[in-house]
Amino acid sequence: MKIKYLMLIAATFLTQISFAQNENLPVIKANSEMVDIKDDCVLKEKYWRIVPSDPLDVYTTSGKKVTFYTDIDSISFEIDPEVKTYDFVILLNETDSARTQIKYQKQKKGKITPAFDVYTIIATNKPANFDTRAINQSFRFSLTYQVPFGKSGFSLGFGAGVSFNNYYIDAFPKDMLPVSMHRPEPAMEGINSFYFEKISSIPNISYKKNKMTLTYVDIPIELRYSGKKGFRVAAGMKADYLVNSKFKFKGTDYLFGTNKDIKIKKHNLEHLSNFQVGPVVRIGRNKINAYASYSFTPVYDTGADNKLNPVCVGISLTL
Secondary structure (H helix, E strand, C coil): CHHHHHHHHHHHHHHHHHHHHHCCCCEEEECCCEEEEEECCEEEEEEEECCCCCCCEEEEECCCEEEEECCCCEEEEECCCCCCEEEEEEEECCCEEEEEEEEECCCCCCEEEEEEEEEEEEEECCCCCCCECCCCEEEEEEEEEEEECCCCCEEEEEEEEEEEEEEEECEEEHHHCCHHHCCCCCCCCCHHHCCEEEHHHCCCCCEEEEEEEEEEEEEEEEEEEECHHHEEEEEEEEEEEEEEEEEEEEEECCCCCCCCEEEEEEECCCCECCEEEEEEEEEEECCEEEEEEECCCCCECCCCCCCCEEEEEEEEEEC
């Protein structure tokens, strides 16, 4: 059995060597899957993973010289932009071959990246009676100019976006109620001068839609990293400016007490902060990334009982 096993290993080894030689490809050996790469003067330690199952593994560079270092071997290429590609084989553990290619690509000075974010809003530090449904689908579109930091994989992104934050709630803000339904004003103007009233507290009322939409334009700035196999991560800050606010109600006529259904739209809602500031994070692969953001600045500018700091969680699609 041992002899058969050794013969099988030898046959496999010879097959791999023959494969490389038939195509006139240089071969380097490795006992570890991880490879260091020196791209001009930048050394990227354990940057590359050998994957024999891939038909072709491509490393893209805009450098003049690239060297692959395995744990026991190395290979270097002087990069000629006219040649563009350099193929070789990495023989892992004397048995598995991984065909590898170094591909020249002219370094881009910068590029504009459009993105579309779909997310839900989780209400934290929310006002009394401000109860949202489980999913508050919201949307954001942005354009980001990305400036690379040499060949490091890092870049700086900044640009502009517009977001539509939707809150589906089971309550009315005070400015959606007729004066006859207002609570008694406190003796002194304070934190209770603005409030939300539960719809269920109003007799004989039902509704199909009760939604608040806040529209912001924003300026993001992000530090981004793009790694091997399309891995991407970005973190930064985003400043938002409120440009529109509206409340939509579709349901029983609570204003005049009739049996008819009514539709109400109210713009320019009261007691809203004009600015939002907070962190934003993306992580994923290629065009699809998980997305999260938070606002340090509360949505409402009233007393301590009426703040609302939104957490946005969803998916970001790079277009």
